[in-house]
Amino acid sequence: MRRVLIPRSALVGDNVDPVVLARGIEYGSPWEELLEIRVTPELIAAELRRRGIWTVDDLHRKPGEALAALQAAYGVDYQSLVQAAEAHEREA
Numbered sequence: 001m002r003r004v005l006i007p008r009s010a011l012v013g014d015n016v017d018p019v020v021l022a023r024g025i026e027y028g029s030p031w032e033e034l035l036e037i038r039v040t041p042e043l044i045a046a047e048l049r050r051r052g053i054w055t056v057d058d059l060h061r062k063p064g065e066a067l068a069a070l071q072a073a074y075g076v077d078y079q080s081l082v083q084a085a086e087a088h089e090r091e092a
Contacts, residue, residue: 003027034084037077044073 004024010016047069053059059066 029085029088031081031085034081034088035077036080036084038080039073039077044070047073 003026004021005027006016006020006024010020048054048059048066051062051065051069053062053066053069
C-alpha cells in the first residue's frame with residue numbers, strides 16, 4: 001500500500017488513471033526502510049513473566065498485563081522508529 005500526491009485535475013469522480021497514480025509523488029515516511037525491530041521472543045517472555053503471566057490461564061486473566069508486556073518489549077523499537085523517522089525528515 002502506498003499513498004501519492006496527484007494533481008486534482010487527474011481525478012475523474014473517485015477514480016484516477018493507474019498511469020497517473022504510478023507517477024504520483026510519494027507521501028509519508030518509508031516505514032519499511034526505517035523499521036529496526038529488536039524485540040525477541042526471549043524479551044517478550046521475560047516481560048510476560050515479570051508481570052506474573054506464566055500460563056495460558058494467566059494470559060486470559062490478565063489481558064491488560066499481557067498488552068503492557070508487549071508494549072514494554074516493543075517500546076525500544078518504538079523509540080528507534082521515532083528517532084529514525086525524525087532523522088529521515090530532517091534529511092529530506
